[in-house]
Amino acid sequence: MRPRLSFEWLHACSGCEIALLNSGELLLDLLDRVEIVHFPLLMDHKYTSRAGGEGEVHLPEAEIGLVSGGVASEEHQAVLRAMRASCRTLVSLGTCATHGGIPALRNQWPIAAALKTVFAGSEGGTAIPDTILAPLDRVYSIDEQVAVDVSLPGCPPRSESIIEMIAALLAGEPFHLPCKSVCETCPTIRTGKGQQKVRRFLANAEYDPEKTVAEMRCLLEQGLLCMGPVTAGGCGGKDAPLCIRARVPCRGCFGPVRQGGNQLLDMLNALASNGMGHRDIVDRRSLLRFSGAHGLLKPLRERK
């Protein structure tokens, strides 16, 4: 029997699922090697079985379980626990699952304020529907809720990386990211002398489109806010990081280099230590745009 694959989504946008489906011929090879037993994007599936009681979630057993998206409601929590119980190896796939991702930007406000803003009614009232699922106090990453065996961040992860990760699991080999920063995997030219000011990415970087990325000047040295120094590398596989390939500064989607790191603090520190103006950044809290879980983004305390 082929190993079974289960792919659940929680507080997610389906981008990670699309990334897997977008892997071309690699996907056909994968379909020969695994049996997909649960994949809400592709096939309809009931979450409760006759054996289970009222409201109890039951999912089919699988050798490999992939989960994309963070945990934002009690329903997500129940589904995630069912995934953990039914899967031998649980993988958090994509930045939402590993670090909270974009949905965790909500953690900047208390849940009541967030709901009030989203479901604003007429005449200043609110129109929060009765059917809304019980939201948690904030958006959690998967590893804050259950034990996770393998993590692959990315928004979304590169198709080839997802396939590589599944192939490694099928072969019983460990799968790790290189534990390097984006800068360490970036081929651009660094001279050590750059702009003292950081500017917003309103105008393109300076480069010659005829030449390769390796002949382009480092984007941070050009004064663009590139989060390469504080972001885990590996997004481009063995080649240049994906955003840099598109001549765009790194947005930080792989999360902090070190587990438990804080991209906001690290980035400002990196700028300050090198004499760059860290106060030029208009909205510094958005540096945690991809890693707001783990309690890093929190509502500002009210001063008495």
Added chain:
Amino acid sequence: MNPQPKIIAFCCNWCSYAAADLAGISRLQYPGSIRIIRVMCSGMVHPEMVLHALNRGADGVMIIGCPLGECHYIKGNEMALARSEVIADTLEDQGFESERFQVAWVSSAEPERLAEIFREMSGRLAALRGAPQVETIAGD
């Protein structure tokens, strides 16, 4: 709860730690809840070390280096100054009052001043009352 606020003070080896040494020899009085951590240079204190101390229950953190312009490593305390701006700016984002952090410059011949800023910091934190919320960062 401990009546005295717990303070972590990063002191540089060349000036402020020597001042603390001299304060001890001179039997100057300052609150006993201050924990001095000797570092070679105030410029080596990463903002994450400060945040880590606060997350783990310290009431306040101080970075104390040589007077500006007199750094043993020429420019180390200027880096400490730049880094301390980052800390001061982001402390509120991380859910802590900005008063919980202070940077100061003390030469090795100023033990009275060191004792004075220790007392001031301790008093300020006592006024804030209550320790910061203790939250552990995953992965530590």
